[in-house]
Amino acid sequence: MTTDYYRWAGPLIRKLPPEAAHRAAILALRSGLVPPAPTVEHPSLEVNLWGLRFPNPVGLAAGFDKNAEVPDPLLGQGFGFVEVGSVTPRAQPGNPKPRMFRLIEDQAIVNRMGFNNQGMEAMAARLAVRSRAGILGVNLGKNKDTEDAAADYEKGAARLAPYADYLVINVSSPNTPGLRALQNPDQLATLVRRTRGALDTATDLSKRPPLLLKIAPDLVEGDLADIAQVALGGALDGLIVSNTTVARPETLLSVHARESGGLSGAPLFDPSTQVLRRMFRLTKGRLPLIGVGGISSGLDAYVKIRAGASLVQLYSALVYAGTGLVERINRDLIRLLARDGFASIAEAVGADQRAVRR
Numbered sequence: 205m206t207t208d209y210y211r212w213a214g215p216l217i218r219k220l221p222p223e224a225a226h227r228a229a230i231l232a233l234r235s236g237l238v239p240p241a242p243t244v245e246h247p248s249l250e251v252n253l254w255g256l257r258f259p260n261p262v263g264l265a266a267g268f269d270k271n272a273e274v275p276d277p278l279l280g281q282g283f284g285f286v287e288v289g290s291v292t293p294r295a296q297p298g299n300p301k302p303r304m305f306r307l308i309e310d311q312a313i314v315n316r317m318g319f320n321n322q323g324m325e326a327m328a329a330r331l332a333v334r335s336r337a338g339i340l341g342v343n344l345g346k347n348k349d350t351e352d353a354a355a356d357y358e359k360g361a362a363r364l365a366p367y368a369d370y371l372v373i374n375v376s377s378p379n380t381p382g383l384r385a386l387q388n389p390d391q392l393a394t395l396v397r398r399t400r401g402a403l404d405t406a407t408d409l410s411k412r413p414p415l416l417l418k419i420a421p422d423l424v425e426g427d428l429a430d431i432a433q434v435a436l437g438g439a440l441d442g443l444i445v446s447n448t449t450v451a452r453p454e455t456l457l458s459v460h461a462r463e464s465g466g467l468s469g470a471p472l473f474d475p476s477t478q479v480l481r482r483m484f485r486l487t488k489g490r491l492p493l494i495g496v497g498g499i500s501s502g503l504d505a506y507v508k509i510r511a512g513a514s515l516v517q518l519y520s521a522l523v524y525a526g527t528g529l530v531e532r533i534n535r536d537l538i539r540l541l542a543r544d545g546f547a548s549i550a551e552a553v554g555a556d557q558r559a560v561r562r
């Protein structure tokens with residue numbers, strides 16, 4: 205069992221510096237050293253969205269498998285779906301190391317990786333030889349030195365659409381200068397329109413993957429309303445809420461709390477869930493939302509679903525608990541849904557804000 209594996213491997217991996225530990229985890233997955241975990245399947249866990257059948261709603265968030273080196277071994281760890289990237293058109297090294305920090309006392313991570321990745325051609329080559337079992341999202345970013353940001357998303361969308369079950373425009377990482385400014389309404393509308401255009405030109409209508417936008421948790425109310433307008437305008441098929449935060453709650457205890465970059469993990473749970481709840485209201489429950497940020501239990505996942513998420517994702521909690529967590533979250537979700545009389549995830553989506561549903 206994965207859980208048992210992590211009981212001895214976890215402490216060893218965590219003795220390494222964070223980035224080395226991450227590399228070790230990728231290599232272990234690639235070489236088959238990590239035993240697969242069962243994908244929990246239960247009628248109440250199944251989610252049908254965008255013509256896709258998600259066996260369960262728990263996905264791996266972007267940033268772990270930036271180069272699509274191990275999507276299938278990751279799917280074998282029980283995730284309902286896996287998102288690879290962020291990938292940029294050209295390879296780039298990212299920021300100087302160290303650029304990833306464990307805030308152990310806070311069950312959190314700070315990272316300022318800066319989209320280190322091997323570029324879209326390397327990713328396309330890997331995905332082209334994949335068997336296509338299991339749902340895979342591709343998260344797109346822009347190169348640090350690209351002036352015309354939209355051109356990078358156009359390139360990424362056109363090149364990787366054939367291999368993606370869904371695509372994500374990521375404009376919310378705090379570690380690429382100017383990136384988050386793309387969330388401003390004027391820029392965003394153009395960016396989304398151009399990316400959509402490139403996608404439509406590159407793919408048959410019948411094979412075109414849904415296009416999602418991933419947003420920051422640090423947006424103010426006015427920004428959220430504008431983004432909701434763009435999203436409801438029809439060019440987007442969903443939103444991912446949220447990326448890491450540049451905020452630093454007073455409550456943080458770790459010596460690494462003041463490192464610059466994006467904070468993820470437990471302290472992100474409340475702020476990202478608030479933005480999710482707000483987005484569900486602003487989009488009137490009409491647009492599928494993926495809830496991310498600080499999930500480390502079945503109850504956390506359930507709170508996101510009740511706040512408006514049709515699917516959830518996680519990353520940071522895996523650093524502390526290992527992939528055995530995925531199975532535990534799914535088993536707890538089955539129990540929580542049954543407790544509250546929901547026959548499916550879909551029935552529970554936005555249950556805390558029923559009044560706003562159509």
Ligand SMILES: Cc1cc2nc3c(=O)[nH]c(=O)nc-3n(C[C@H](O)[C@H](O)[C@H](O)COP(=O)(O)O)c2cc1C
Nearest residue numbers: 265266267290315446447468469497498518519520
């Ligand atoms: C080390 C690290 C790297 C990340 N890289 C990316 C990335 O490349 N693209 C992206 O959209 N999100 C990235 N994220 C953000 C996660 O996908 C997720 O939105 C965030 O960590 C909140 O979820 P969590 O609290 O479960 O970790 C990264 C997060 C971490 C910890």
